[in-house]
Amino acid sequence: MADLYALRSKNRLYYVLLAIAGLVVLAGLYAVHMMESHGHIITGMNNQIVWGLPHVFAIFLIVAASGVLNVASIGSVFGKAIYKARAPLASLLSIAMLAGGLTVLMLDLGRPDRIIVAATNFNLTSVFAWNVVLYSGMFSLVIIYLWTMMERRMNPWNKTAGLAVFAWRFILTTGTGLIFAFLTARQAYGSAILPPMFIVLSFAWGLAVFHVVQTVIYAWNEKTLDADILRRKKNLLGVFIIGSLYMVTIYHMTNLYFAHKSAFENFILRDGGVFPDMFWWGYIVIGNLLPLLLIYVPGLGKAKCVMAASLLVVLGALSLLYVFIIGGQAFPLDIFPGFEVKSTFGDGQIASYHPSIYEFLLGIGGLAIAFVITTVGVRVLDFMPHDKPYVAD
Amino acid sequence: MSDHDTQRRQFLKTSLGAAAVAIAPGMLLFDTAHGKTEADSSKVRWGMLIDTAQCKTGCNDCVTACNKENGLSGGTLPTDSQWMRKIDIKDISSGRETSLPMMCQHCEEPPCVDVCPTGASFKRADGIVLVDRHRCIGCRYCMMACPYKARSFVHEPLHDQKPDVPRGKGTVESCTLCVHRVDKGQQPACAQACPNKAILFGNLNDANSEIAQKLRSVASVQIRADMQLNPGIRYQGL
Numbered sequence: 001m002a003d004l005y006a007l008r009s010k011n012r013l014y015y016v017l018l019a020i021a022g023l024v025v026l027a028g029l030y031a032v033h034m035m036e037s038h039g040h041i042i043t044g045m046n047n048q049i050v051w052g053l054p055h056v057f058a059i060f061l062i063v064a065a066s067g068v069l070n071v072a073s074i075g076s077v078f079g080k081a082i083y084k085a086r087a088p089l090a091s092l093l094s095i096a097m098l099a100g101g102l103t104v105l106m107l108d109l110g111r112p113d114r115i116i117v118a119a120t121n122f123n124l125t126s127v128f129a130w131n132v133v134l135y136s137g138m139f140s141l142v143i144i145y146l147w148t149m150m151e152r153r154m155n156p157w158n159k160t161a162g163l164a165v166f167a168w169r170f171i172l173t174t175g176t177g178l179i180f181a182f183l184t185a186r187q188a189y190g191s192a193i194l195p196p197m198f199i200v201l202s203f204a205w206g207l208a209v210f211h212v213v214q215t216v217i218y219a220w221n222e223k224t225l226d227a228d229i230l231r232r233k234k235n236l237l238g239v240f241i242i243g244s245l246y247m248v249t250i251y252h253m254t255n256l257y258f259a260h261k262s263a264f265e266n267f268i269l270r271d272g273g274v275f276p277d278m279f280w281w282g283y284i285v286i287g288n289l290l291p292l293l294l295i296y297v298p299g300l301g302k303a304k305c306v307m308a309a310s311l312l313v314v315l316g317a318l319s320l321l322y323v324f325i326i327g328g329q330a331f332p333l334d335i336f337p338g339f340e341v342k343s344t345f346g347d348g349q350i351a352s353y354h355p356s357i358y359e360f361l362l363g364i365g366g367l368a369i370a371f372v373i374t375t376v377g378v379r380v381l382d383f384m385p386h387d388k389p390y391v392a393d
Numbered sequence: 394m395s396d397h398d399t400q401r402r403q404f405l406k407t408s409l410g411a412a413a414v415a416i417a418p419g420m421l422l423f424d425t426a427h428g429k430t431e432a433d434s435s436k437v438r439w440g441m442l443i444d445t446a447q448c449k450t451g452c453n454d455c456v457t458a459c460n461k462e463n464g465l466s467g468g469t470l471p472t473d474s475q476w477m478r479k480i481d482i483k484d485i486s487s488g489r490e491t492s493l494p495m496m497c498q499h500c501e502e503p504p505c506v507d508v509c510p511t512g513a514s515f516k517r518a519d520g521i522v523l524v525d526r527h528r529c530i531g532c533r534y535c536m537m538a539c540p541y542k543a544r545s546f547v548h549e550p551l552h553d554q555k556p557d558v559p560r561g562k563g564t565v566e567s568c569t570l571c572v573h574r575v576d577k578g579q580q581p582a583c584a585q586a587c588p589n590k591a592i593l594f595g596n597l598n599d600a601n602s603e604i605a606q607k608l609r610s611v612a613s614v615q616i617r618a619d620m621q622l623n624p625g626i627r628y629q630g631l
Binding site: 038039040041046047048050051109110111112114115117118121122123125126127128129132179182183184185186189329333335336338339340341342343344345346347351352 | 469470471472473474475478479480481482483484485486495504506507508509510511512513528529530531532533534536537538539540541542544545546547548549550561562563564565616617620
């Protein structure tokens with residue numbers, strides 16, 4: 001009877017969690033309603049900081065949605081059994097985060113009611129328009145990929161679908177990086193290193209999210225992840241963190257080397273107040289060094305350490321995106337190189353940005369959408385990884 | 394020919410006639426409303442030559458005229474639309490100070506048009522870069538891409554708009570080179586308002602126009618010429 005009681009209270013807890021997430025989604029929709037009726041004046045965004053907190057959340061979700069599929073690709077494309085067992089969960093997470101991220105991006109538009117215009121008018125030179133195709137294509141492909149895994153008769157197509165998803169997500173994250181890489185006039189952006197940087201970042205962020213969700217699912221079902229599997233996944237996460245740290249370092253080093261970008265680098269890395277703080281403490285220490293310690297220091301690296309490391313990687317990701325997106329716009333655009341400038345429109349001045357509660361609610365609403373899709377998906381379909389007795393492959 | 398056929402022909406003739414009568418006044422009105430259509434042709438490239446030596450620090454007449462003409466509030470909060478602004482610049486090495494108006498530079502290769510997902514940002518055949526307010530979804534990518542920070546996003550609901558200058562909350566806007574005036578054969582409001590005649594407006598493609606002749610005789614620069622966007626607005630004395 002005690003078991004039944006425990007089961008019932010767990011069931012109740014499930015619905016409570018779902019209801020809380022539902023309320024967060026509703027709060028996000030309320031924020032959208034407010035932004036729709038009052039305009040973006042109620043956000044902290046302005047004519048200098050045109051993309052704000054919603055974009056930080058949205059880009060995190062979209063980049064992580066692509067990266068989480070790495071788990072599936074290692075299974076389907078490279079044939080590793082322990083990853084293959086996790087491909088369905090990875091695909092579900094990808095769909096969930098893509099849905100959350102795209103919802104935030106769409107609802108932050110000045111005219112979200114005109115989304116049909118975006119769907120029917122394509123400017124072929126616009127990387128935004130390409131991304132509309134890339135995101136919707138990704139959605140459909142991952143659904144097909146899931147179908148080939150979960151429907152036995154479709155199994156023969158699994159490898160093909162896996163390959164297609166593998167290729168598509170590389171192109172998709174390239175597209176996300178290109179949004180910034182094509183902004184040639186801005187000191188912070190306009191660099192060919194951004195698409196590969198986003199791809200490597202996506203690996204680390206996606207795996208971190210995957211690990212958090214997997215740990216929660218195992219705990220919920222009172223199961224323990226095989227120690228060997230945990231070791232392999234934690235080492236992979238470590239490698240991805242080192243890889244992303246490398247890419248971010250190269251991005252800043254190249255900028256530092258260019259004389260015309262050194263003022264921007266001094267701002268973002270040293271003098272820019274909240275931005276260097278978030279970069280060094282938020283991204284480098286919390287998002288990289290601490291996770292690496294938790295993973296690699298002898299005696300650490302247990303399940304709880306890896307879970308903590310994964311959560312820290314997510315926090316670091318949000319810090320990095322805040323610095324990259326908002327810090328990148330806060331630094332004044334250099335319209336007159338070699339001149340001191342001033343005007344009524346913020347020329348030559350560091351732009352200020354104070355995110356409002358509405359932007360925060362919209363961003364968190366996106367996370368909640370991803371949470372709802374994942375929890376409902378895991379509840380109604382079989383996304384639990386089924387490991388065969390472990391064989392090193 | 395059967396009686397039936399004759400009736401049908403008669404019916405078709407009458408319908409066509411009725412349709413023509415119904416459409417004709419509309420077509421005429423449409424033509425009238427559009428004014429001169431020859432302005433929008435690739436034979437013309439509208440541009441400006443701004444003589445910074447004649448532009449006085451502290452004088453804001455062009456900006457005021459722009460705001461009045463286009464129904465802008467004239468506010469200078471970070472969320473207010475500023476289609477045109479005065480920038481005071483100081484050469485760091487020599488200390489020489491200059492003042493100049495800055496607005497959409499009406500590039501031949503406009504980055505805003507390249508990045509716009511829906512094609513709302515577009516360039517007319519005569520070189521004027523505009524935003525189609527019915528197509529703009531308010532993504533602000535063009536604002537990120539513009540090297541001159543020439544665009545503003547409408548952050549609040551608008552009231553009392555000018556009939557010639559449609560605007561809308563949630564869309565992006567910028568200097569239209571007073572396209573509604575130019576199409577009527579007039580000068581942009583800023584050029585007309587400048588007390589020192591520092592802004593010379595005209596057709597860059599017409600070798601005999603005043604602006605083309607002056608561009609041949611004086612040294613002028615394009616701002617951020619390194620980006621090779623070939624803006625239609627040129628500056629003299631920088």
